[in-house]
Amino acid sequence: MMEEVWQKVVVGDIIKMENNQFVAADLLLLSTSEPNSLCYIETAELDGETNLKVRQALPETAEIDNDIVKFSEFDGEIICEAPNNRLPKFEGKLNWQGQTYSLDNDKILLRGCVLRNTQWCYGLVVFSGHESKLMMNCGKTVFKRTNIDRLMNDLIIGIFIFLLSMCLICTIACGIWESQIAGDKFQIYLPWESYIPGTILGTKDGSVTEGATTLSLLTFFSYIIVLNTVVPISLYVSVEIIRMGNSLLINWDSKMYYEAKDDPAKARTTALNEELGQIEYIFSDKTGTLTQNIMEFRKASINGKSYGDYLDASGTALEITESDDSVFIGDSDLEPRTSTPVSKLYILVT
Structure with missing residues (x-):
């Protein structure tokens, strides 16, 4: 028995889990610490249900109990379905000691479950890694963005395209100015750099057109630096x-x-925050999700006495509370019955 990280668990390994630990792979339950080889798991990560579910190992494998030596000699062979994403279903069989045992979902611990109310249990890895049912059900992660975020992203992209267009226009204008209008004549006062072709410094040979083209391309990045304030980066900070x-x-x-x-x-x-109250869809899985299941006491007969709604002469139901001294049924000569037992029974049933 050795301790290992869950990433290194492979098919065929026998692992031991303790109470409140996550199941690292899809396992065939072999033995547990509980009577009748039962174990309890929480499947909230799989189906959202917080109530505990029961799994039971085969009686034949449950006899191994907590014997490490017998587990090291375990040579069973599992023949089962191919990896799939069906959580409530598993079909397979176990061949061991010349016998064949049927396997179903009640003997399988799926990855993502949490062991509860069970001191320990042993399981044989059936599927691991991306072949486990939990990973087969995983889809692409969707990043939630608000409408304002989407709008700001579109605006920033549009502004950045506008910035590139402005820089491109200025670059073309710079090339025309330097090559055809007066840029070349200004070298007397402001000569081109030594690495630009056609400079009057004579450090690099080339025509004036080649020099103007090189200068305009280098100026493109200068325009991006100069005009970068067009992009409102502070907008995100302001929104936050x-x-x-x-x-x-x-x-x-x-x-x-x-x-x-x-x-x-x-x-x-x-x-x-800005999406609060903007409800587009409501999904309900069953009755009680959006409503309340309330039981209300109506009538009961206890020890020969009838309890329930008392009606006045007009047939209207009387509301009985603990503050009432007594209640008379029918004629005034009947015995009064205090309302305390009725109120207590109402609280109990509700």
Whole structure:
């Protein structure tokens, strides 16, 4: 038994996991510390469910228990389906000691699960790395951007294209000026650099046209430096400062303060504040996600006494609370029944 990082786990390895540890690969459960070779896992990383699920090892492999020597001699062969992204399904068989055992999803621990309420368990790696079901279900990561971010990106790209166009026009104008108008004559007062062809310094041979072309190309980068202020880089900083101020206003908003639990609003990110309230789609998986499942007590008969809604002479239901002294049913000569048991029963059922 040796300790190893999860990246080096390969198919065929037998690994030991302890309580509250993540499963590093798709495993065939061999034995656990719990009775009947049961183990409990949390699959919140796979399907979002926080309730614990039960997995059980084969009774034949469960007899190995925690014996390292027997695990080192384990020579079982697994024949199963090819790697796929179907989380709730697994088909295969285990050939071991001349016997064949059927395998299903109840005997498999998938990568991404967390071992819970189980001291330890052993598993045989079936799929690892990119062949595990978790990785097969992974798609491309989508970076969330707000509408303002998209608009600013488009504006910056447009401004940068405008900057390049301005620099290109100025470069062409510089080449025309230096070669055809008066640039060449100005060398008497401001000679070209020594590395430019056609300079009056005589350091490099060439025509005036070649020198003007070289000079204009070098001037292109100078124009980019001179006109770089056209691109509003500070715009991003200004927007982030505004977002931070908006998040502070959300944190300080007294109307979003829940006094019962002393819980104020908390802006955990400044990247999506401007998208608040702009709901485009609502997805609901089942009843109860957007509604409340509430049970309300109606009627009950306890020890021969009937409890429920009392009606007045007009047939309207009377609301009974603990503050009421007594309640009479029907005629006034009937025994009064206090409302305390009814209120307690209502609280219990609700």
